[in-house]
Amino acid sequence: MKYCVECGSEYQDHVTQCADCSEIQLVDAAEMRRRGLPLPHERDTREFIRVGTAEDPLTAEEFVRLLEAEHIPVFSRARRAGTVDVLTTGNPHPWWEILVPEEFTQKASELIAQSKAKMDASADENAQAAEDEELENEQASAPGTAS
Template sequence: MKYCMQCGSEYQDGVKECADCPGSLLVDAETLRQHQAQSSSEADTRKFVRAATAEDPLTADDYVRVLETERIPVFVRPRRTGSVDVLTTGVLEPWWEIMVGEEYLERAIQLLSREKAELDATADEAARAAEEEELATEATSPPPGAI
């Protein structure tokens, strides 16, 4: 068996690359144990900062996909659990915070700004298409009570 040096996932010997960590080395169990023993004494000192926010989980997932494609360390942090939070705390914050490694912040902001613009353009097109479809449906449907 082989193991991913980055996440520790187990793979059969014929596998060449980790599915979760593209580019990470696959090693035998002993090498992984030695690596984990060395790295367990090292503290993770990375600092994550907010690169963007998302109002829904689908947008948050899209943002994460964009950042992971560029190999930018990212995680999503939910900020609210529902509309009751606004009533009880009086604080209106975005639903999701997209957090990236501090050293990747500038690049992440650029990528996410571009992705947001593309999503907004797609949303406008979808809204226009829905309105056109609704108008076409209204024009061809019989008047109420005619059936």
């Protein structure tokens, strides 16, 4: 058998190029192993568990970067983003779930919780600063005050 080094598809020995990946030459199992690439039956079969959610894609990306920095395998996927989902769940906004392998769930959950706490604190500080600025602007533009 021959294999594509890009997508890992398996082919008969007489085939020379991958049908899906343009112009990729196929190699045998020995070459795949030499390159450190898994054969199709050796693919990762770990179970990924949801350790958190994000309300927007930027937050999801932030969580992914945070976990990758700690060398935790991670991926995020959008959920409840379709029109029917809005009608059935009552939630008009999409959300993303953050998934990691089972053995990393505790550490990843803790890191996401810490990050959410920092984000919440920062949001509270920003809201307070905006209120203070608005109050200053109202006082400065109030009649009877010297400018």
